[in-house]
Amino acid sequence: MGNSNYYGLILAGGRGTRFWPQSRKRHAKQVLAIGLDERTLIQQTVDRLRPLIAPERIWILTNGFVRDEIIRQLPEIPAEQIIAEPAQRNTAPAIGLAAHILSSLDPDAIFGVFPSDHVIGNPEHYLDLVKVAFKSAEEGNIAVLGVEARWAETGYGYIEFPADEPRTPTAVTRVVKFHEKPKKAKAEEYLAAGNYYWNAGMFFWKATVVSEALFQYRPSVAEPLAELPKFGAPNFISELDRIFPLCQDISIDFAVLEHATNVTGVPCDDFGWNDVGSWEAVYDLLPKDANRNAGRSEVVSINSTGNYVDAGRKLVALIGVDNIIVVDTPDALLVVHRDKAQDVGTLVKDLEKAGREEFL
Numbered sequence: 001m002g003n004s005n006y007y008g009l010i011l012a013g014g015r016g017t018r019f020w021p022q023s024r025k026r027h028a029k030q031v032l033a034i035g036l037d038e039r040t041l042i043q044q045t046v047d048r049l050r051p052l053i054a055p056e057r058i059w060i061l062t063n064g065f066v067r068d069e070i071i072r073q074l075p076e077i078p079a080e081q082i083i084a085e086p087a088q089r090n091t092a093p094a095i096g097l098a099a100h101i102l103s104s105l106d107p108d109a110i111f112g113v114f115p116s117d118h119v120i121g122n123p124e125h126y127l128d129l130v131k132v133a134f135k136s137a138e139e140g141n142i143a144v145l146g147v148e149a150r151w152a153e154t155g156y157g158y159i160e161f162p163a164d165e166p167r168t169p170t171a172v173t174r175v176v177k178f179h180e181k182p183k184k185a186k187a188e189e190y191l192a193a194g195n196y197y198w199n200a201g202m203f204f205w206k207a208t209v210v211s212e213a214l215f216q217y218r219p220s221v222a223e224p225l226a227e228l229p230k231f232g233a234p235n236f237i238s239e240l241d242r243i244f245p246l247c248q249d250i251s252i253d254f255a256v257l258e259h260a261t262n263v264t265g266v267p268c269d270d271f272g273w274n275d276v277g278s279w280e281a282v283y284d285l286l287p288k289d290a291n292r293n294a295g296r297s298e299v300v301s302i303n304s305t306g307n308y309v310d311a312g313r314k315l316v317a318l319i320g321v322d323n324i325i326v327v328d329t330p331d332a333l334l335v336v337h338r339d340k341a342q343d344v345g346t347l348v349k350d351l352e353k354a355g356r357e358e359f360l
Contacts, residue, residue: 005108006134008053009098010045011201012062012070012116013085017348018278018341021332022310025065025360030116031073034276035285036296041276042116043073048123049114052130059101060116061085061094080232086241092221092255093247095203096214097240101231103207110137113203113252119285121272129169129268130204136172137204141264142213142257143172144204146197147273152187155277155342157199157253159265167195167267175263178253197267200275203252210256218255220248279325279334280341283308293318295326306338332359 016029023029030042037044046055055076062070064084071079085094095113102109112130120126133143146159158179161167165174178199182190190196205213214222224246229236248255257263274281286294286308293299295309297316304318311328318324325341327334336344351359 003110003134003138004057005106005110006053006057007102007106007109007111007207008049008058009095009111009113010042010058010060010116011091011094011113012042012060012066013088013094014117015348016117017345020344020348021327021329021334021359027069028066029276030062031066031069034282035119036287040073041119042070044119045114045116046074046077048120048126049130052127052134053112056081059083059098059111061098062116063088083240085244087245089244089247089249091201091252092214092218092250093225093244095210095252096221096225096247097228097244099207099211099214100225100228103211104230107208109207110134110205111207112137113201115201115275117276118200119272119274119276121274122270126271126273129266129271130202132170132172132266133202133204136264136266137206137209140206140209141172141262142203142205142209142260144175144257144263144265145200145202146265146267147200147271148267148269149191149196149198150270152184152191153198154181154184154187156275157181158190158196159199161195161197161265161267163193163195169266169269172264172266175265178258197265199253200273203257209262213256213260217259218248218250221250221255278341278344279308279327279336280338283325283338308338 012030016023019029022032031040033040058077060082062084067082067084071082102111133145136143160176161173162176167173224243227243228239283294288294291301291305293301293307297309297311299309299316301318304321306323307318308325309316323338325336325338
């Protein structure tokens with residue numbers, strides 16, 4: 001087990017709209033079993049951290065729709081440490097809240113921030129990289145994990161490391177700059193350069209360091225949170241409900257990382273990271289049959305290749321269709337071309353505009 005001052009913050013407030021129709025407000029992506037693993041994504045997140053961070057030192061920030069389901073899935077984590085944010089305010093207020101709580105409980109607290117809905121194929125090597133980041137955080141730095149870019153991805157932010165300095169996953173290096181999600185041509189430049197890594201949203205710091213950074217760079221987040229009583233006070237939740245919506249809605253990248261001068265990074269080699277951002281990503285993760293079809297249902301096919309099918313226990317027959325995603329639930333059926341898998345989130349927005357709450 002890791003250092004007793006190590007804590008984990010799992011961010012689990014997203015809805016995973018690109019996983020509609022399985023992902024809904026009350027049963028969002030992070031509490032689904034994606035791919036062939038029987039454990040849900042958030043359970044897998046806790047499982048892989050367990051050798052380093054005991055469940056009683058893990059905190060989860062989520063929303064009111066899914067909190068009860070997370071409590072049910074993770075009985076090993078104290079229920080009071082699974083907190084529903086009163087409003088969606090992005091990652092800076094969420095991280096600031098965790099820093100407020102942890103620094104009041106343990107003045108020496110060091111915590112890592114972990115997404116709740118990613119897949120990691122090599123958890124043992126991943127923990128080795130996490131340990132490197134924690135060690136840097138112990139020294140008062142802000143540490144980030146950079147994932148080695150495998151293609152010219154436009155959906156991720158990038159971390160620029162020095163081009164003329166050695167990069168090894170066993171040691172941290174300085175971060176030159178954070179870059180927003182690029183256009184395709186710029187992403188291809190980043191890939192060719194070799195010193196631009198994907199920003200996977202995993203950060204490490206002392207609770208006091210990130211609190212001070214928020215006061216310095218983003219008082220619109222830090223000052224409201226400073227009014228909160230200590231965690232465990234009888235009025236903590238009621239005050240959280242009042243104060244949290246007053247925080248500026250802003251990401252930790254904009255609020256702190258782009259301004260701080262003590263940012264270090266771990267230029268990670270491959271640890272099997274996948275943010276499972278769409279049904280297309282699930283297709284990529286799964287084994288394929290002779291016709292490159294994949295899924296969680298029994299499929300018979302004639303002249304059909306590259307399809308993904310998730311229709312429960314139904315037998316699904318495919319004839320003359322290629323590169324199609326089929327996801328069936330009791331009240332909704334999704335059929336989409338794999339190239340358009342990212343557009344499922346847009347469909348959910350259209351359902352919201354139409355007031356179709358029964359499908360959200």
